Amino acid sequence: MSDEDDTYEIPLQDQRVFGAGIKRKRVKFVPSTSNDPATRTPASNTSAKSVSDLYLKLVLPSDPLSTDEKAVSPGQEPDGWAVTLKDKKPAIPQVCEICNLPVLSDNASKSSNTDLTDSPPLDSKPHPHEASLAHQVCLTHSYPPSHIDRNRKGLAYLSSYGWDPDSRLGLGASGQGIQFPIKTKPKDDKMGIGVVLPNESERRKKVKTEKYDAGMVKKMYETDKRKTERLREMFYRNDDVEKYLGGG
């Protein structure tokens, strides 16, 4: 396995989300649980810290304990990476500033998984807390620009008083207003609240089952009959054969 393959085969949830990287202050990594050099952090991520990590791994090779420890607390990396693995154990679970979740939990489960699956190179790749779904959702994303036609005179007026169509804010003293007009749909029937009509596809299915005419029913009945007969025949024949064999 080459490094190039690695970057292309990162599972989707492990990849950096587009636009999310800007806000990330620092890329954190969890030491690998495997000794395969090919699974080390990708070249693009090399930093002083990952180098020290690599060094630590070389110094403490294939320590049976170390994998366990990492399985328990791989994400509890305090700010200084130059601490020994033993020091990591009592560290307080770090809480992520952005999503308010302990950095530990996600990674712990991931690494224990890798242990179970006999550490295939891809899964054992460090899985930063930042890549977790919970964290990504909490990040401030950049959004696609508003659909409003920029040439509208009404927009020019609002812009001149400081309203930005792409700000995803409404009007009002603190931009607290609704962003989009209220949607409604006309109601012409007398249907009460909460009546659920079967949707189009379901209705069509029903129509299909109702379409059988007498001839088709007869045909179906006959094929059914033939099938059962054949089945019965098979049963009886087998029985007979067994009897015959048993008798012989």
Next chain:
Amino acid sequence: MADRRSEPEMPQAKRLRTGDMDPASNPYLAHHYEDEGNGYGSRNGGRNGGSTQTGLSGFKRHQTTAAQADVAENGPLNPFNNNPLSPRYFDILKTRKDLPVHKQRQEFLNMFQQTQILVFVGETGSGKTTQIPQFVLFDDLPHFNGKLVACTQPRRVAAMSVAQRVANEMDVKLGEEVGYSIRFEDVTGPKTILKYMTDGMLLREAMHDHNLTRYSCIILDEAHERTLATDILMGLLKEVALRRPDLKIVIMSATLDAQKFQRYFNDAPLLAVPGRTHPVEIFYTPEPERDYVEAALRTVLQIHANEPEGDILLFLTGEEEIEDACRKITLEADEMTREADAGPLKVYPLYGTLPPHQQQKIFEPAPPPTRKGGPPGRKVVVGTNIAETSLTIDGIVYVVDPGFSKQKVYNPRIRVESLLVSPISKASAQQRAGRAGRTRPGKCFRLYTEAAFKKELIEQTHPEILRSNLANTVLELKKLGIDDLVHFDLMDPPAPETLMRALEELNYLACLDDDGDLTALGKLASEFPLDPALAVMLISSPEFYCSNEILSLTALLSVPQVFVRPASAKKRADEMKALFAHPDGDQLTMLNVYHAFKGADAQADSKKWCREHFLSLRALQSADNVRQQLKRIMEKSELDLISTDFNDKNYYTNIRRALVAGFFMQVAKKDSSGKTYKTVKDDQSVLLHPSTVLQVDSEWVLYNEFVLTTKNYVRTVTSIKPEWLLDIAPTYYDISTFKKGEIRTALERVNDKVKRKQQTKRPGR
């Protein structure tokens, strides 16, 4: 009296003046002193040194007490005009003292005196609308400063009826100390100190008097209804309060979400008066109902058959549905009375467009049992959501709530404002249920499941400002001097797109220039209490030599439908309408009706004439009234009132052209299919409403109203010529801004034709 106003701080002088008609020395009034004097008289005597019993002497502005006011209210002379009080006054006074708000009068005064803005919560029936303004009068004493107290109401009818009621309570003539002001009607005088008015009227006054200097206290009643005008007023008053520290503001709401008002007004103090409510048991259906109207009718009859005495209130969505339901319930109930010995059932409709005297009928008591000892009679009121908060009908014990109401909605993308039947909110449902507990413990039958209540209903009804076309509002705000529409502090700011649409509409109507500043036309248009399109049409009508006719037409378009088409006589009604029909459209037909109505034949016995011709006398009369009011504004604005000679072949053409000047944004062109129309720029497929008289196959029509249903209709249409559009509204009909399509091609062809004509004309000159 006049002197008294100018010298507010001279009780001595006052005492002298009132002294020469001291009622204590009047032998005919002596009995008042014996009757009332024992409790209050002595206290009053103690405070005032016994020199006088009348009026508001000894009252210091914003330092009065409830006890003081009580004394003054007990007469014997009217504290506000020094006339002797009538026996009826004392009768009413007794019932007034029983109202829940009265117990908290002192508490109210304490808070009122200490703060500039006060939020007051009291359920309908607590007496807040009639009593609080009077409490304020006794403490604010507006006449000492030559000012007024204003109390706003969302509905015209409420402003009128409450003013009448309070005038009776204060024993004054309506229009003198107590008056009202609604659109096109002002019943106030120089003596007026308490003015009930629609919220829209106060907003209009603010346009000319940004600081509302005429008023010393402003009470916004029914603020929970969150009408467009109330919302704007709240935003405005928040600013005015800073500029005028002497102005007192009371926000009154009937529902308990008043914390929102409190927060909005910078944590203003809140005073709540408990309503007189009893527990209401709520029932849901186990399954959703396929037909809520039918289910509602069945429920009403079921209640009548099985439940003990008590009146029923059924909420439905609109006039037609209500009238239909009333008919069906009456028929069924008659059968029940005949066959199953049920009690008599009387059914009353209730909706906004119902004439007031018919609205009053809902207060009639339930019918007595048909025979002595027989099953009790019952009253059923079938109403719209008017009955939800603003009207209190005593005796209601059962409420049937199908969960729908008709609500105005506005879609800025296709620029259509319409009334749609929509599910109500949770808050609304609770309010409806509360109606059952007014007199004794009641029951509320909801025609939906509990799960649907929890899941499908929104928490609060969207305030009107989020559901309206804001063109008129923006014009008003600009006139109010509010330019920063982005940061104007509204409780619920509208969607940016809605505001943008409004600004653009005003720009096309030339009410705003390209910088968004009010133009001369815009300023003039804001003088008229009309939609901007109507106002612009009216203002530009002298250019088309038909301002008299357009004035009539504007009035007709501002009142409810003039044509009556009862279900029982549809054919006859249509025949009568055909008598007035003008082949070029409905607006011209309406004008014909009005001219006929003003003719000698009709005026001889207008009631009979209207009945015979299936026309609404009330609508025509109010159109007449509106016309006069508008005429006054036109004269004041120096707009000429002119007409084209009726025999001129251009008489109707001029009117149609003038219509285009206001309604060029509401035009549809026939599709190539020849069946449907497409609206210009918005590309909505529409049909002409079946009620139209338009017979000619007109390519282009101008419409007054877009009716949004699954089939879209345009109602009240007139055929027009595309040349007029290019001529009268060249900026809107700038062909280069149009999308490629039928309409653009058609306009291009017209443009070419016009150009060719001009070219062939020119060499001839």
